[in-house]
Amino acid sequence: MSEIKGRLFTMSGIKRDHGRFKDIVRGRIRKNLKNFISQGEMIARQGKDGKVSIPMPQIRLPKFIFGDNKKGGVAQGEGNEGDPVKGMQEQPGQGEAGQGEGQHELEVEVSLEELAEMLGEELELPKIEPKGAKEVTTKNYKYSGINKFGPQSLRHYKRTYKEALKRQISSGVYNPEKPVIIPIKSDFRFRGWAESPRPQTNAVIIYIMDVSGSMGDVQKDIVRNEAFWIDTWLRSQYKDIERRYIIHDATAKEVDQDTFYRTRESGGTLISSAYKLLVDMVTKDYAASEWNIYPFHFSDGDNWSTEDTKVCLDMLREQVLPVVNQFSYGQVESRYGSGQFFKDLIEAFNQNEKLVASRIPDREGIYDSIKQFLGAGR
Amino acid sequence: MLTEELVKWRNLARERAVEYGLDFYEVIYEVVSDHEMNELASLGGFPQRYPHWRFGMEYDRLSKSYAYGLSKIYEMVINTDPCYAYLMSSNSLLEQKLVMAHVYGHADFFKNNVYFSHTNRRMLDQMANHGVRIRKIQERYGVEPVEEFIDCCLSLENLIDHHAAAIKRKRDPKAPEKDIYAATAKESPKLKAKNYMDKFINPIEYVKEQEAKIEEQRLVEERFPDLTDRDVLGYLLQNAQLNPWQQEVLSIIRDEAYYFAPQAQTKIMNEGWASYWHTKIMTKHLLTDAEVIDYACVHSGTVATQPGSLNPYKLGLELFRNIEERWDKGQYGRDWEECDDYIAKARWDKKTGKGRDKIFEVRKLYNDITFIDTFMTEDFCREHKMFTFAFNDRSGQHEIQSREFSQVKQQLLTSLTNFGQPLIEVVDSNFENRGELLLRHTFDGRELKLDMADLTLINLAKVWGRPVNIATAVEGKPILITCNGEEVKSKPLS
Numbered sequence: 001m002s003e004i005k006g007r008l009f010t011m012s013g014i015k016r017d018h019g020r021f022k023d024i025v026r027g028r029i030r031k032n033l034k035n036f037i038s039q040g041e042m043i044a045r046q047g048k049d050g051k052v053s054i055p056m057p058q059i060r061l062p063k064f065i066f067g068d069n070k071k072g073g074v075a076q077g078e079g080n081e082g083d084p085v086k087g088m089q090e091q092p093g094q095g096e097a098g099q100g101e102g103q104h105e106l107e108v109e110v111s112l113e114e115l116a117e118m119l120g121e122e123l124e125l126p127k128i129e130p131k132g133a134k135e136v137t138t139k140n141y142k143y144s145g146i147n148k149f150g151p152q153s154l155r156h157y158k159r160t161y162k163e164a165l166k167r168q169i170s171s172g173v174y175n176p177e178k179p180v181i182i183p184i185k186s187d188f189r190f191r192g193w194a195e196s197p198r199p200q201t202n203a204v205i206i207y208i209m210d211v212s213g214s215m216g217d218v219q220k221d222i223v224r225n226e227a228f229w230i231d232t233w234l235r236s237q238y239k240d241i242e243r244r245y246i247i248h249d250a251t252a253k254e255v256d257q258d259t260f261y262r263t264r265e266s267g268g269t270l271i272s273s274a275y276k277l278l279v280d281m282v283t284k285d286y287a288a289s290e291w292n293i294y295p296f297h298f299s300d301g302d303n304w305s306t307e308d309t310k311v312c313l314d315m316l317r318e319q320v321l322p323v324v325n326q327f328s329y330g331q332v333e334s335r336y337g338s339g340q341f342f343k344d345l346i347e348a349f350n351q352n353e354k355l356v357a358s359r360i361p362d363r364e365g366i367y368d369s370i371k372q373f374l375g376a377g378r
Numbered sequence: 379m380l381t382e383e384l385v386k387w388r389n390l391a392r393e394r395a396v397e398y399g400l401d402f403y404e405v406i407y408e409v410v411s412d413h414e415m416n417e418l419a420s421l422g423g424f425p426q427r428y429p430h431w432r433f434g435m436e437y438d439r440l441s442k443s444y445a446y447g448l449s450k451i452y453e454m455v456i457n458t459d460p461c462y463a464y465l466m467s468s469n470s471l472l473e474q475k476l477v478m479a480h481v482y483g484h485a486d487f488f489k490n491n492v493y494f495s496h497t498n499r500r501m502l503d504q505m506a507n508h509g510v511r512i513r514k515i516q517e518r519y520g521v522e523p524v525e526e527f528i529d530c531c532l533s534l535e536n537l538i539d540h541h542a543a544a545i546k547r548k549r550d551p552k553a554p555e556k557d558i559y560a561a562t563a564k565e566s567p568k569l570k571a572k573n574y575m576d577k578f579i580n581p582i583e584y585v586k587e588q589e590a591k592i593e594e595q596r597l598v599e600e601r602f603p604d605l606t607d608r609d610v611l612g613y614l615l616q617n618a619q620l621n622p623w624q625q626e627v628l629s630i631i632r633d634e635a636y637y638f639a640p641q642a643q644t645k646i647m648n649e650g651w652a653s654y655w656h657t658k659i660m661t662k663h664l665l666t667d668a669e670v671i672d673y674a675c676v677h678s679g680t681v682a683t684q685p686g687s688l689n690p691y692k693l694g695l696e697l698f699r700n701i702e703e704r705w706d707k708g709q710y711g712r713d714w715e716e717c718d719d720y721i722a723k724a725r726w727d728k729k730t731g732k733g734r735d736k737i738f739e740v741r742k743l744y745n746d747i748t749f750i751d752t753f754m755t756e757d758f759c760r761e762h763k764m765f766t767f768a769f770n771d772r773s774g775q776h777e778i779q780s781r782e783f784s785q786v787k788q789q790l791l792t793s794l795t796n797f798g799q800p801l802i803e804v805v806d807s808n809f810e811n812r813g814e815l816l817l818r819h820t821f822d823g824r825e826l827k828l829d830m831a832d833l834t835l836i837n838l839a840k841v842w843g844r845p846v847n848i849a850t851a852v853e854g855k856p857i858l859i860t861c862n863g864e865e866v867k868s869k870p871l872s
Contacts, residue, residue, distance in 0.1 A: 017430060018434035018438060020429075062832075064826055065830055067825045073686070073793060074765070074766050074786055075687055075764070076762050084776060084777050085775075085777065
C-alpha cells in the first residue's frame with residue numbers, strides 16, 4: 001500500500017461553528033435571562049474563585065422522542081429484584097439499553113463580570129457615574145518587583161539564597177559536601193512595590209428586609225434572587241463595595257448575610273425601626289460626601305400603623321434621601337400583606353426621583369423590578 | 379502520517395487481519411492532535427461539512443470534557459472507501475497498536491455488513507459538497523434563514539425509514555400518476571343509454587356535474603399518500619411547499635441521516651466485532667511481554683460496564699464469543715434445544731468447529747435487533763447478570779425490576795426498535811380535506827414527550843407550510859395534537 005505524504009485533509013474550521021454556538025448560548029442567556037433570574041440557580045452555584053457556573057443544557061432541537069413514562073432499561077450487575085441500581089442518578093429518565101452516552105449538561109463558565117455585563121446589556125442598564133469620585137484618588141500598592149535595597153521585613157529569602165549560591169559557585173567557595181550558604185550584603189534581595197493611582201469610590205449597599213410573619217419563604221427567595229443581581233451589577237460598577245444587612249419586624253437589628261436570608265420572625269412590623277437604624281448607620285459610618293449609598297428595602301408593604309408610616313416618610317424625606325444615591329423600595333407581594341406602604345411612598349415621593357419603588361408580584365417580576373431600580377444609573 | 383514504528387505495527391496488524399479473513403477497504407491512518415480529534419469527532423469524522431452551530435456545540439462539549447479529563451477519544455474511523463481512521467497523537471504505542479487492530483474490525487464490518495451496503499463510500503466528497511452547497515445557499519439567502527431552516531429539518535431528522543434500503547414499500551412514484559389519468563379517461567360519467575336516448579338520459583348539465591365530481595374525487599385521492607410513509611423526510615421533500623433552496627437543504631439533511639442510520643442500527647455488533655478482533659490480534663500476535671498489564675488495563679476500560687446502562691463493546695464482544703463457542707461445540711439446532719439434561723448440556727461438544735464461519739456470517743447479515751433476538755440466550759443472560767430496571771416513584775430511585783430472561787430480552791429489543799425512537803409515519807396529506815398533514819405515532823405504551831412534540835410540530839408546520847397534526851396517545855387515550863404554525867392544541871380522538 002502506498003503512503004500518502006503530508007496531511008490527508010483540510011479542516012473546514014470548527015471555529016466558526018463554535019463561535020456561532022457560543023453566540024447562541026450567550027444569546028440564549030440573554031433571552032432567557034428572565035428565567036434564569038427567577039430560577040434561583042445562580043446563587044447556589046457561586047464557585048470558589050468568584051465564578052458562577054450556569055448549568056446550561058445543550059441546545060437540543062425538539063424531536064419526537066419518548067417521554068418520561070418509558071419503562072426503564074436493561075443493565076448488568078449484581079443485586080436482587082427491588083434493589084436500587086447503584087450509581088444511577090436519582091432521577092427518572094435515561095438508561096435505555098444499548099445507548100452509550102447519557103445526557104449531558106453543559107456548564108458554561110461565566111465570570112461575575114461577564115454576568116454583570118450580560119445583565120447590563122439585557123436590561124439596558126446605564127453605567128453609574130459615582131459621586132465625589134473624580135477628585136479623590138488613592139494610590140494602590142502592589143509588590144511586583146525585586147530591589148537590591150529595602151527593609152529586612154521585605155527580604156526575599158529565596159532570591160537572596162539563589163544569589164548567594166550563584167556567587168559561591170562562581171567563585172569556587174561552594175562545597176557540595178558541606179553545602180553551607182552564607183549571603184553577604186550584595187546578595188540580599190528585597191521585595192519592591194509599584195504605585196498605581198486609582199480613583200477611590202466608596203459604595204455601600206444596605207439591604208433592609210422585613211422578616212415579619214407575613215414574609216414567607218417564597219418572598220425571601222425572591223429577595224435573595226434580586227439581591228444577588230443587584231450585588232452583581234453594583235459590584236461591576238464599583239471596585240470595592242460594602243454590604244450591610246438589616247432585618248426588622250417590630251424592632252430592627254443589623255445581621256450578617258447568612259442570617260439576613262434565613263431569619264424568619266413573627267409578629268408585627270414597624271418599618272420606622274429599620275429606618276432609624278439605617279440613619280444611624282449612615283451618619284456613623286458613611287459620610288455622604290465620600291460614599292455612594294444604596295439602601296434597598298424589601299417588604300410586603302404591611303406596616304403596623306399609619307402613624308408609624310408617617311414617621312417613616314418623614315425620616316426618608318429629611319434624613320435618608322438627601323444623603324443616599326437612591327433609595328429603593330421593593331414590595332414583594334404576599335397573600336397576607338396589604339401593600340399599603342407602597343401606595344403611601346408613591347403618594348409622598350411621586351416627584352422625588354431619588355426614591356424608586358417597585359412591586360414584585362412573583363419570580364417573573366424580578367426582571368422588571370431590577371430594571372426599575374438600576375435603570376436610572378444613579 | 380504514521381511514524382516508522384507505527385507503520386511497522388500497522389503492517390503487522392493488517393497482515394494478521396487479512397490472514398483471519400477480514401476483508402476491508404484499505405485503511406488510511408492519520409495521527410491527529412487532541413484539538414483535531416475533537417474537531418473531527420464533533421463533525422462526525424468528516425473534516426468538511428456544512429456550517430452549523432451544532433458542530434460547534436459538540437466541539438465545545440468534547441474539548442471541555444477532554445480538557446477536564448472526563449473523556450478521551452482514542453480513535454475514530456469513518457465508513458468510506460478508502461477507510462479513514464484517525465488516531466489520537468497522545469495515545470501510547472500500546473494504545474495505537476490496539477486501536478489499529480480495532481479499526482480493522484470496523485473497516486471489515488463497514489464493508490461487509492449488509493445494512494451498510496447502500497451507503498455512499500465516497501461520503502467524504504459528498505459531505506464536502508454538501509458544505510459547498512449550503513454555503514452557497516447561505517451566501518444567496520442569508521445565514522440566519524438558512525440556519526433556521528436547517529434547524530427545522532434537523533428537528534425532523536429521526537423521521538426516516540430505517541429499512542428503506544431493504545424494503546420497497548412504495549409503488550414506483552411515477553406509476554400511479556399515469557394510472558389515475560388512465561382511469562379517469564376510461565371512466566365515463568354518462569349513464570348507460572342507447573345512442574338515441576343519450577341526450578335525454580345524459581343531459582349536458584348532468585354530464586358536466588358528474589365530470590366535476592370525478593375530478594374532485596380524483597384530486598382528493600391524489601393528494602393522499604396511497605400507503606402510509608415512514609420516510610417522513612422523503613415525503614416532505616416531494617410534497618411540501620418548499621422553495622428550491624429549501625428542498626436542497628432538506629435533501630442534504632435527509633441524505634446524511636440515511637448515511638448515518640446503519641451505524642446506529644449496528645452499534646452493538648460493530649463495536650463487538652471490532653473488540654473481538656482487537657483482542658484476538660493483540661493477544662495472539664501484537665503484544666510484547668512488557669505490555670500485557672497495560673493492555674489488560676486499557677482493554678478492560680473499554681469493556682467496563684456502567685451501572686444503569688449497557689456497554690455495547692462488552693455486550694457485542696461477549697455475544698460474538700458466545701456464538702463462536704456454541705457453533706464450535708455444536709450447541710445449536712434441534713438436539714441442543716430439546717435437551718434438558720444440564721450435565722449433558724454443560725459437557726456438550728460435538729467438535730463441529732463452525733464458530734469462526736458463523737460469526738463471519740452473523741457480521742454480514744444481522745443488525746442489532748436481529749442479533750440480540752437470535753443469539754441472546756437465557757444462559758447468556760444469566761451468565762452476564764442482566765436485569766431490567768425501572769424508576770420507582772415511591773422510593774425515588776431506579777430499582778432492579780426483573781432478571782427474568784423473557785423480560786430482559788423484550789426490554790432490550792423494545793429499546794432497540796427503531797433506535798429507541800417512536801414510530802411515526804405520514805398517513806394523510808389532505809387531512810380534513812384542508813391540505814393539512816397528518817402523522818400517526820404507533821403507540822406501544824410509551825408516550826411521546828409532549829412539550830417536545832409540540833415544538834417539533836411547530837417546526838414541521840414551517841416545513842409543510844400548512845397546519846400539521848399528529849395522532850398519538852396520552853395515558854392510553856388517543857389524542858390529536860394540531861399545530862397551525864404558531865399555536866399547538868390537542869383534543870381527544872374518538
